[in-house]
Structures are given as structure tokens and as C-alpha cells.
Amino acid sequence: MASHPDTAHPAAANDSTSFADLPAEARYFNRELSWLAFNDRVLEEANNTAYPLLERLRFLSISGSNLDEFMMIRVAGLAGQVRSGVCETSIDGKTPTQQLAAITTRVRELEAKQQRALSQLRPLLEHEGIHIAGEDRIEEDAEDWLRAYFLEHIMPVITPQVLDPAHPFPFVANAGIGALFNLRRKSDGSQLIEMVLVPAMLPRFVRIPAEVLGDEAIYVAIERVVCRYAELIFPGFTIQGDGVFRVLRDSDIEIEEEAEDLVRLFRSAIQRRRRGQVIMLEIDESFDAEAGELLHDKLGLEQAFVTTTEGMLGISGLEEVVKEDRPELKFTPYSPRYPERILEQDGDAFAAIRAKDIVIHHPYESFEVVVDFLRQAAADPKVVSIKQALYRAGNQPTVINALIAAAEAGKSVTAVVELKARFDEEQNLKWAGELERAGVQVIYGFIDMKTHAKISMVVREEEEGIRTYCHFGTGNYHPVTAKIYTDLSYFTADPALGRDAAKLFNFVTGYVEPQGMERLAISPLTLDDTIIDNIDREIAFAREGKPATIWAKVNSITDQKMIDKLYEASHAGVEVVLVVRGICCLRPGVPGLSEDITVKSIIGRFLEHSRIYAFGNGEAMPGDKAKVYISSADLMERNLHRRVESLVPITNQTVHDQVLDQVLLANLLDTEQSWLLDGETGEYERVHADGDEAGFNCHAYFMTNPSLSGRGDALKESGVPKLTLRKGAQ
Incomplete structure (x- = not known):
């Protein structure tokens, strides 16, 4: 520098x-291409030899998950603009059609790079006794176990469906994986094409257990298991060809600004999202040609991105392999510190904050201090009210439980729950219901704006009078992401910031535009x-x-x-x-x-x-x-x-x-x-x-x-x- x-x-x-x-x-980079460059950097970490092996696999999985979301949201949005005839240009002057063309080229490069990374990691993992989709290593004992597993756990929950004019084409869910089979009946030579969809409740990989293989771990992709034992699904047929596929759908939610009931709107919008336009179809390289033509026709792929892969479908699913219990192949576990300043006050967060402002650096310092701040507020008889903005609280209810405890203790508790937090809408609706049942005043904020501010406000009645304690964060009140996201939690009892925080909440809950803000913008x-x-x-x-x-x-x-x-x-x-x-x-x-x-x-x-x-x-x-x-x-x-x-x-x-x-x-x-x-x-x-x-x-x-x-x-x-x-x- x-x-x-x-x-x-x-x-x-x-x-x-x-x-x-x-x-x-010449003045700006394209937003979408810049994002793809970011995901390329994530993918590069899969090739970083300084990282433990399963952590490299984790980065590969993350790059796949990132790319899935990009396709479901950003590419789907551009495809929608093309269908609607929108010609508005991006910051760098590209039309939606031009952007899609550039994105298609880059996505194909990224997908090929992901498959290369997997092919390079596979032998390294095999050297450590971890085999992915290792059908070639399945010997007699493992074969017996896998066949029994298929009959007991997979066969009862799958439903083969013939594809012909008498049967409607089955709905393929977002991120759904399926297999098509080109069959010939042995008795009369007639031909059928059948589809088997993999239920979402089945694991992405079947792991052959250690008691069968000793120290070896073999992971077989669920769709490969289905294809492997297709003759058990279709007795009396000869399997002439097969192929597996995966579908991604448009997953954005459009909001009607005049909606009368926001909760009802989001419940129905979430349902619509599950049936959104197909935006991407992945098929394997050995896909049966006749079955592939039928699939293209029935899914309506005019605006879809279709890709053929030589490797594994759904790279994001590798996160299941990363969970393998091999600590020597992962980062050394890190235990975050708990701030000594609060411990010096016998765990009294209010005393520590009252003495001097404090900032907590996550994940190096524990997110528990944020939860403890709310827990203490819930139990403290001097606390009269709590106001909390919730953008992504995750599926672990630590923060939610603290707010519920405060309401049940008779305190005035207000929670601003953001329903428009993408992919967390259902979870946030669930928390909102539980909070309301406990007596928390739940506010959903603006219809046309997300409430993204990370803020908590506790009002306490003390000997000197009313004092407001605030927490301002750069990240979400999410106990899981707080372990891997670097964020700052700032605690203060500054009266001016307390007054400003109250005005911010009034802006969201009552649409009262703040006047005379002292510190906060x-x-x-x-x-x-x-x-x-x-x-x-x-x-x-x-x-x-x-x-x-x-x-x-x-x-x-x-x-x-x-x-x-x-x-x-x-x-x-x-x-x-x-x-x-x-x-x-x-x-x-x-x-x-x-x-x-x-x-x-x-x-x-x-x-x-x-x-x-x-x-x-x-x-x-x-x-x-x-x-x-x-x-x-x-x-x-x-x-x-x-x-x-x-x-x-x-x-x-x-x-x-x-x-x-x-x-x-x-x-x-x-x-x-x-x-x-x-x-x-x-x-x-x-x-x-x-x-x-x-x-x-x-x-x-x-x-x-x-x-x-x-x-x-x-x-x-x-x-x-x-x-x-x-x-x-x-």
C-alpha cells in the first residue's frame, strides 16, 4: 500500500x-460477473494445499451451494426480464440478454473447474480411506449391505412413474434429483420411459458403515444407488439406458406492495417458489438420448440453463462427506474467548457496558455474550423493556428463547421480524408465531423495505434513572453463522445512541420518520x-x-x-x-x-x-x-x-x-x-x-x-x- x-x-x-x-x-465491472469471480476465489480454496483435506472439500461444496443460489435468484431474475421484454441495462451497460450470454460462458467454466477440483481431491481422499461414489470399490460384503439398505430404506419411499400420455408429467421440486430409465418389457418387447424422483428426506449420500469396511468410508451418491438397483424397481424389464438429472427453479419472492396480510402473502409466496420456473437442468454425460429429449420437452426449458456434467451432480451435496468424523483432516477446532471485562463484573453485562463501551469480535469472541445480554435482560427485575430486530435468527432458538423468557417475565418485548430474509422466510414465520404466543409484540416492518439493521435495545430502571443499553451488530443474531462469520458486536450505554435507537425502532414499527438524530445514521x-x-x-x-x-x-x-x-x-x-x-x-x-x-x-x-x-x-x-x-x-x-x-x-x-x-x-x-x-x-x-x-x-x-x-x-x-x-x- x-x-x-x-x-x-x-x-x-x-x-x-x-x-x-x-x-x-470502462467505468464499472458487471455485478453478476463480479460475483462469479468471487465464487471462483472460493473455489480456488479447494485447491489450497495449506488447508486440511476435508476443509478443501468444504470449500468445493460451498462454491456449489453459492452457484446454486446465484442461478435460483440472479440468473432467474435476468431470465424473467428477458421473458418480459425488459431492456434496462446493468451498471456496465449490458442488457439482460447480453448478461445472460456472458454468465452462461462463465458458469460453464466454473462448473468444469468444480468437477476438476473434485477429480483432484478424490485420490487424495481415497489415500485417507474416504471414497466418494466409489462403486468400483464395492466388494461382496459391502454389496450385500448396500443392496439390503436399498431394499429397506430406499425402495419403500420411491415411486416409479411411467411417462406417457395417460400420466401427467411429475413435478420435480427445486434442487430435486431424479433418474430416467429407458425400458423394454421382456414379455412383449414394448418400450417405456420411467422416472424415479429421489425424495428430499433421503440422504444425499449413502455411507457404507465401518463395521462392513473397517476403517474405509465409502459414500455412494443416492442417485447412483437408485440406478445401481434399477432391476429391483423394474422386474420383468430390460434397462436399455438411464440417466440422472437435477433441477433448479426460480426461487425469488415478489412482494405486492398493497398486500393486506403480509404473513399470508409470504406463506403463499413460499409455496409458489417451490414451483417456480425451471432455471437450470443438470444431466449426467451418460444420459439416455431418448429419455433426455422427453425431459427437455416436459420441463419447459426455453429460458433454462442446461448443462451436461462428466462428474457429480449437485456439488453442494458434498457437505455430507465433510461431516466425516476425521478431525485430523479438518481445521483444529477453535474455542472463542468470552470477554474478560464481563467476567470481571461477575458476568454482569450491564455493569461492564455501563463502565465503558465494548466491542466483541466474532467468531474469535463468543456469540454467547450477545445471548447472555438478552438472557440477563429477561431475568433482571430492573429491565422494563426489550426491543430486538431479527433478520436471520437461524434454526437454533437461543435468542428467541431469551425474548420469550422476557415476555413471560412480564417485560415489554418488541421483536421486529424480517419476513423478507431470503431462504429464511419460513423459519422467521415460525419464530414470529412462537414469539406472539408468548406475548411478544411482533412487528414485520415495511412491505417494500427489508429491516436489515442489527440492533437490540434494553431499557433498565436504575437508581440514577432510566438507562438504555444497546447492541449494534454488523451480522445477524444467528448462533451458527456467528461461529464462522467475522462480525462486530458493539455494546454501549451512550444516552445519545440510546435515543437514536428508540427512534429507529419507531421508524420501523410506526413509520415515524426520525427527527433530530444525534449519532446514528x-x-x-x-x-x-x-x-x-x-x-x-x-x-x-x-x-x-x-x-x-x-x-x-x-x-x-x-x-x-x-x-x-x-x-x-x-x-x-x-x-x-x-x-x-x-x-x-x-x-x-x-x-x-x-x-x-x-x-x-x-x-x-x-x-x-x-x-x-x-x-x-x-x-x-x-x-x-x-x-x-x-x-x-x-x-x-x-x-x-x-x-x-x-x-x-x-x-x-x-x-x-x-x-x-x-x-x-x-x-x-x-x-x-x-x-x-x-x-x-x-x-x-x-x-x-x-x-x-x-x-x-x-x-x-x-x-x-x-x-x-x-x-x-x-x-x-x-x-x-x-x-x-x-x-x-x-
């Missing part, structure tokens, strides 16, 4: 913004203006010849207005360093456009999820005067204008130092898990440590070094290795 010059950037003298005259494709009202105002301040500093720097860590950046403002900052001489895990439509390092912008992406053991914005404020970074914010919002048009989000200023010095000098700086310094974006080509290149310098891994640093604000008196004894901008960890 280049240090900032002592004088203004030469371009600062010229106020013209000639970059605005460049064609769209929220979208869709003030968040983008606050960020732009800070960028403008840095531009002004650059033009005055002062240090001018912007550091930001986000998941995605796609908003054209923000990208153009960052181009303007670069044009003025502001040094801009962005850590963007996923989609980036901004082109960094392009002469005349973005010379002073660097974009890196970190892909590693944990999924980078926290959003942090930092502005130098006229001094070199990192510095005590820098303006630092944490947020639930990425720099995307939807986050800035179509969601309720929060942007929280960090003013407590200890928390400020942790977020800026520790969390954000470590991300900038990382060399072992980082990729740099080439602004000309859109390609990402792995970062390597300079010369003889040792590499720096930010995840390893956080696993081995405690945070600043959570340590309390323990910090005085152990200290924390300090990071420096030039030399990395010292």
Missing part, C-alpha cells in the same frame, strides 16, 4: 471529472449522505495538501453514486483502500479513473462479513482522530436506499483503536488469504508477502491475540502484539 504524498495529487488541481465521460463498461434516510459527506471531507483535505485516506471493509460495492464519489476522491488524491469480499463493480488502479484506489478480497477459514468505514480526518492513517463507523450496510443500492440499515460512529477510544488499529488494519495487512483486483481485466491475483518477509494471516492473528476492548485488567498482563502499517505484526 503506497504512503500518502505530502503534497496534493496533481489531478487535484483539475476539478473536471472526465472519467464521467467514459463508457459504462440510518438508511434509506441519512446513511448514504453521511458516508458521502465524509468522502467530501477527505477530498477537501487532499486539495489542501493534507493527508487524505479512506479505508473501508464491505461485502459488496455496486452503488453507482458511491463508486463515482470514490473515483472523485481518487481524482483529488485521496488514498482509498477497500477490502471487498464479494462483488465489486468499481475498477481500481485505472489511470485517469482510479489511480489511488486499491481493492483486495480476503477468502479464508472464516467468512469476512463485518462492515467498517474509516476516514483519516486530515491525519495519517491509522490515527486517533480518524472517524470510524461500523455498519450493517454494504455499498449497494439496495442497502442504501431500499433497506433499513444502521451506521454507528465509534467514539470510545479503546473501541476506536480496536476497530481501526486492530480489526481493519489486520485485514489490510493480510497476505496469506488476500487477492488483489486488477481494474483493467477484472481478474484477481493472490497476494504474496514481499521478499523475505513472513506472510501475515489476519485470521490466525485474531485467533491467537485477544481483542482490546474485551480484555479489561487481563490486557495489562498479556498485552496485544501491535500492528503497524509498514511492517505488519510485531
Whole structure:
């Protein structure tokens, strides 16, 4: 990273913004292609020999799951636009048809790369005694067991169905797997085509148990088991050909802004999603030609993406193999720390927060502190009310149970449950019902906007009067993802932030637009203006010849207005360093456009999820005067204008130092898990440590070094290795 010059950037003298005259494709990357580049980086981790073998397989599975969702949502949306004749162009000037053409090419490349990765991992796994779809290794004892398993567990639940004019074509569920068989009756020579759909309740793989094979583990894909024993399904027939397939459907949910009953709307929309338009058909390379023609005809594939694979269908299903109990082939388990500052207060979260603000860095510090905050609030007789925003709570009810306990204890409890959290709609409906039955006031927020802000507010009656305690997060109240997503949980009893939090909740529950906000910025009202105002301040500093720097860590950046403002900052001489895990439509390092912008992406053991914005404020970074914010919002048009989000200023010095000098700086310094974006080509290149310098891994640093604000008196004894901008960890 280049240090900032002592004088203004030469371009600062010229106020013209000639970059605005460049064609769209020269100014921005395509959103969808950028996402595919992100998934390519995820897939590359399957080839990372520094990782244990099953972790490499996990990354392969994740890349498959990611690609499935991309097809079901993003590609399905573009296909819908094509069907409707929509010609609106993307940020880089491409029509939906042009985007689909480019996506098709890239998806085929990714799918082929996934199959290559699997073929490379298979022999390595076999060396460790783990065999995937290993029909060739099934000897007599295993064959007897597998046949018995098929007869006892699979045969009773599958339903063969003939495909002819007398029988309607069966419905194939989203992500459904099936097999087609071309049959000849032995008695009269007549031909039939039959379909067998694999019920969703069956396992993706059948694992032949250890008592049959000893130390060997053989996983046979469920569709291969069905094909293997087809003669048991179709006695009296000769099987002339077969083939397996998998279907993905349009899974987006459209919301009617005039809906009278939001819950009823979502229940019916979820049902419709299960029957959405087929958007992708995967078939194996040996698929029977005659059966394949029938399948194409009956599924209605005019706008569908059809792919033939030489390997395994449904790469995402490999997550079942990853669960194999082989700890030596996985990352060493990591146990998150519990903040000592709270332990020093005998576990009293309110006492610790009242003494000083605290930030918890997940997953390195336990999510239990967030749950305990709510549990304590539920049990504390001094607490009078709790307000909680729930975007994704997951299927583990720890947070839900704490809210229910509070309501049953007679406290006023309000839960803002977001029904539009994609793929969590059903789970959130379930939690909403349980909360309402316990006496919690459940609010669903805006019909046309998601409530994405991560906020909890506890009002407590104390000797000094009413005090409000707040939790602001960059991630969800989700106990499972909190173990693998890097996020920040900020606890404060700052009265101004408490008053602002109350106004945010009133905005969502009563549509009362907040007035006189003191600290908090929220979208869709003030968040983008606050960020732009800070960028403008840095531009002004650059033009005055002062240090001018912007550091930001986000998941995605796609908003054209923000990208153009960052181009303007670069044009003025502001040094801009962005850590963007996923989609980036901004082109960094392009002469005349973005010379002073660097974009890196970190892909590693944990999924980078926290959003942090930092502005130098006229001094070199990192510095005590820098303006630092944490947020639930990425720099995307939807986050800035179509969601309720929060942007929280960090003013407590200890928390400020942790977020800026520790969390954000470590991300900038990382060399072992980082990729740099080439602004000309859109390609990402792995970062390597300079010369003889040792590499720096930010995840390893956080696993081995405690945070600043959570340590309390323990910090005085152990200290924390300090990071420096030039030399990395010292």
C-alpha cells in the first residue's frame, strides 16, 4: 500500500471529472460477473494445499451451494426480464440478454473447474480411506449391505412413474434429483420411459458403515444407488439406458406492495417458489438420448440453463462427506474467548457496558455474550423493556428463547421480524408465531423495505434513572453463522445512541420518520449522505495538501453514486483502500479513473462479513482522530436506499483503536488469504508477502491475540502484539 504524498495529487488541481465521460463498461465491472469471480476465489480454496483435506472439500461444496443460489435468484431474475421484454441495462451497460450470454460462458467454466477440483481431491481422499461414489470399490460384503439398505430404506419411499400420455408429467421440486430409465418389457418387447424422483428426506449420500469396511468410508451418491438397483424397481424389464438429472427453479419472492396480510402473502409466496420456473437442468454425460429429449420437452426449458456434467451432480451435496468424523483432516477446532471485562463484573453485562463501551469480535469472541445480554435482560427485575430486530435468527432458538423468557417475565418485548430474509422466510414465520404466543409484540416492518439493521435495545430502571443499553451488530443474531462469520458486536450505554435507537425502532414499527438524530445514521434516510459527506471531507483535505485516506471493509460495492464519489476522491488524491469480499463493480488502479484506489478480497477459514468505514480526518492513517463507523450496510443500492440499515460512529477510544488499529488494519495487512483486483481485466491475483518477509494471516492473528476492548485488567498482563502499517505484526 503506497504512503500518502505530502503534497496534493496533481489531478487535484483539475476539478473536471472526465472519467464521467467514459463508457459504462470502462467505468464499472458487471455485478453478476463480479460475483462469479468471487465464487471462483472460493473455489480456488479447494485447491489450497495449506488447508486440511476435508476443509478443501468444504470449500468445493460451498462454491456449489453459492452457484446454486446465484442461478435460483440472479440468473432467474435476468431470465424473467428477458421473458418480459425488459431492456434496462446493468451498471456496465449490458442488457439482460447480453448478461445472460456472458454468465452462461462463465458458469460453464466454473462448473468444469468444480468437477476438476473434485477429480483432484478424490485420490487424495481415497489415500485417507474416504471414497466418494466409489462403486468400483464395492466388494461382496459391502454389496450385500448396500443392496439390503436399498431394499429397506430406499425402495419403500420411491415411486416409479411411467411417462406417457395417460400420466401427467411429475413435478420435480427445486434442487430435486431424479433418474430416467429407458425400458423394454421382456414379455412383449414394448418400450417405456420411467422416472424415479429421489425424495428430499433421503440422504444425499449413502455411507457404507465401518463395521462392513473397517476403517474405509465409502459414500455412494443416492442417485447412483437408485440406478445401481434399477432391476429391483423394474422386474420383468430390460434397462436399455438411464440417466440422472437435477433441477433448479426460480426461487425469488415478489412482494405486492398493497398486500393486506403480509404473513399470508409470504406463506403463499413460499409455496409458489417451490414451483417456480425451471432455471437450470443438470444431466449426467451418460444420459439416455431418448429419455433426455422427453425431459427437455416436459420441463419447459426455453429460458433454462442446461448443462451436461462428466462428474457429480449437485456439488453442494458434498457437505455430507465433510461431516466425516476425521478431525485430523479438518481445521483444529477453535474455542472463542468470552470477554474478560464481563467476567470481571461477575458476568454482569450491564455493569461492564455501563463502565465503558465494548466491542466483541466474532467468531474469535463468543456469540454467547450477545445471548447472555438478552438472557440477563429477561431475568433482571430492573429491565422494563426489550426491543430486538431479527433478520436471520437461524434454526437454533437461543435468542428467541431469551425474548420469550422476557415476555413471560412480564417485560415489554418488541421483536421486529424480517419476513423478507431470503431462504429464511419460513423459519422467521415460525419464530414470529412462537414469539406472539408468548406475548411478544411482533412487528414485520415495511412491505417494500427489508429491516436489515442489527440492533437490540434494553431499557433498565436504575437508581440514577432510566438507562438504555444497546447492541449494534454488523451480522445477524444467528448462533451458527456467528461461529464462522467475522462480525462486530458493539455494546454501549451512550444516552445519545440510546435515543437514536428508540427512534429507529419507531421508524420501523410506526413509520415515524426520525427527527433530530444525534449519532446514528440510518438508511434509506441519512446513511448514504453521511458516508458521502465524509468522502467530501477527505477530498477537501487532499486539495489542501493534507493527508487524505479512506479505508473501508464491505461485502459488496455496486452503488453507482458511491463508486463515482470514490473515483472523485481518487481524482483529488485521496488514498482509498477497500477490502471487498464479494462483488465489486468499481475498477481500481485505472489511470485517469482510479489511480489511488486499491481493492483486495480476503477468502479464508472464516467468512469476512463485518462492515467498517474509516476516514483519516486530515491525519495519517491509522490515527486517533480518524472517524470510524461500523455498519450493517454494504455499498449497494439496495442497502442504501431500499433497506433499513444502521451506521454507528465509534467514539470510545479503546473501541476506536480496536476497530481501526486492530480489526481493519489486520485485514489490510493480510497476505496469506488476500487477492488483489486488477481494474483493467477484472481478474484477481493472490497476494504474496514481499521478499523475505513472513506472510501475515489476519485470521490466525485474531485467533491467537485477544481483542482490546474485551480484555479489561487481563490486557495489562498479556498485552496485544501491535500492528503497524509498514511492517505488519510485531
